[in-house]
Amino acid sequence: MRKQIAAANWKMNLTLEEANELLNKIVAENIELSHGQEAVFAVPFPYLLLANETIKNTKGFYTAAQNCYLKESGAYTGEVSPSMLVSCGVPYVIIGHSERREYFNENNFILSQKIDICLKNNLKPIFCCGEPLAVRESETQNNYVETQLKESLLHLDASEVENFVIAYEPIWAIGTGRTATAGQAQEMHEHIRKVFAEKYGDDVAQSISILYGGSVKAANAREIFGKKDVDGGLVGGASLNAAEFSEIIRSLKK
């Protein structure tokens, strides 16, 4: 059974005090996750250790970094390596968010190197893919996303992609309030699973969790997560509100 995951992406928001308050409020909700369900909190680097401490007694809650560098260590001022994150008890990292691609010039090749070093260090990537509006309007989104997967992931062995986490985030739906319909999400998720099935076989493809991201909120989470190939969400704006995100966690499929 593949995992169902509600992942919060706080991006570059909140002071330490605000972060602490938000996470404590969500923990206080005492959400009971079933086996195979997870809530993941991608918090800014300086808050990771504190977040780990806050969630340590909550079953199914984990932290994630929002990025990491593609080298093991060395003279790369300002960067953070996968092994540093692992040594801080961080199990996940978001790789290839569209904001990293757009503002920090991270291309598919750079991301493939990040994926490799994460896997080498047993840091689990949440790999983001998704098309811009012009691509959606020209109805070429399937090819666009397929290329992202091919150039960053499909060099991996089957054992490495088993239990992988992908986040499909159409760029036109991120932070815009314009969500893909549940049908559009399902269609793309099915396509992504097919791309993996063609390369690695159906068993591996079925083991991969594919999250939807882009204006997910409490009001639409249940419908989107209810689709067959949607295994939860990567949530930006709505993850900064304790009541909203708690409801989103409760909307995961059992």
Ligand code: PGA
């Ligand atoms: P949003 O962001 O939920 O604010 O649209 C999603 C994301 O960027 O991961």
